[in-house]
Amino acid sequence: MRRVGVFQMPSLGADMDSGKVLEWLVSPGDTVHRGDVIAVVDTAKAAIEVEVFHDGVVTALLVEPGESVAVGTPLATIDEQPAHRAPAETGDTAEPGPAGEASSDREPVPPLSPPVRHLAHQLDVDLSTLQGTGPDGAITREDIRSAARVPPEQPLPSQSPPSMSTTKSEEPLPVDAGRGPATRAETPADRIRATPRARRVAAEQGLDLSAVDGSGPHGAVTEADVMGAIGEDRTPPPAEGHHVDHKQAMRAAIASLMGRSAREIPHYYVSQTIDFAQPLQWLRRHNAELKPRQRVLPVVLLLHATVRAALQVPDLNGHWVDDGFAGSEAVHLGVAVATRTGGLITPTIRDAQEHDVDSLMEHLRDLVKRARVGTLKAHEMQPGSITTTSLADGGADTLHGVIYPPQVALVGFGAIAERPWADQGMLTVRPTLTVTLAADHRASDGRTGAAFLTALSQALTQPEES
């Protein structure tokens, strides 16, 4: 078998030197495809799902879960698929799906990506009972989530509201210290039925689940069973130390990157106050035709305009590397997202220039959600070409940001609020906001910055453009 690639510890943001493999989602022998999530890596800021960049078969995992290694360290080897050995057999017919999917004597279930299998395992869903709704009947993550919510053997009588929150809280958090390597390589057939909560508690207590008699449906081990086996009647308090450590680690990562920015980047700032009445009117009309979940937030118009401005003023879109500016043709838009624990994480919308307002909104909604529960993917943590940060919800009128190195510009949005506004010789009241550009003076001058703001303000009047 030919080696097609070595899977390395990726750099997940400019502030990352090393990462810890939290979990492998594949085992040696598994077929993987470019884009499959195959590992979960913990950086100081968050647990990130890391995708593989090659098609092939995993031949060896070189790093144990729990081990921290430097960026670039080989984590796994990926070899060519054995299916390629007999070209005569294959002929012209394109082999559908992964031909290397270990045993051919299994029933022909649609191929499952490692993340899907992993989620099923996490939520304790039996894949053989599922009807896939994906392409060619493939089982999707959503199918598994629905199945986890409503077990077929005991359907809920109705979607009573309180069940929403209970179900949610039963779902294991993606960053789960208790979810250990012990459960990763099992197949659905030989694993022990247990609720996610029971698994977590058992792992925390170092209890072997196979030693516990289950009292749940199909003999599933429940949390109560685990607690009974441990001989306690209360759930132990969550490991507080871990939480505090993580918060400190996040502050340390932010401190390191922002400190570097302040030391290395000679910032300059230009700002402009923009009449936001017309964009808001456009948005009102646009949203009136949409269901609440599809409606676009005002901040998305600002993101859209930032992307247009970055295309028009390319000197601010790119990286400062080796004493020179390397521009980027695409706009990879970093979006600073506040996490619920008081931290900040800046995932990237890749190729943002290809998205219209609705599509940007969809991406933003998805990114914010996943940034907050800790299921961002590695490609979303690659540094953007320009970053935005917003206090549009209130709190501050202007935001003079700190640039994320190696980027050369950061756009800060202040609160949108009604303020006095002079228009054609009259004083009126309009919703306005102040946009402030922080830029790297090594890469550009104030004139360029001002041109950027003009372009941004102009683009706000053309939200349809994409």
Added chain:
Amino acid sequence: MNHTQARTLVLATLADVAPEIDVEDLDPGVSLRDGADLDSMDFLDYVSTLSEAIGSDIPEDDYGQVDTVGAAVAYLASRTA
């Protein structure tokens, strides 16, 4: 939907979209956006969930009527009466 059901729905929805908020202790008169720290994304999520639960649209013009727990309970009860 009576007031008790509407209140259950509102509190469950809030607990779901903003787990850091202690919904039981929330002042029913406080603005969710300005007082309870729901950001615009959370608020959109909250309105979407309520709208889906009652099976009818909550237009943007009505957002002010669901911005406190008390107002939202009255609004939902009247919309589903």
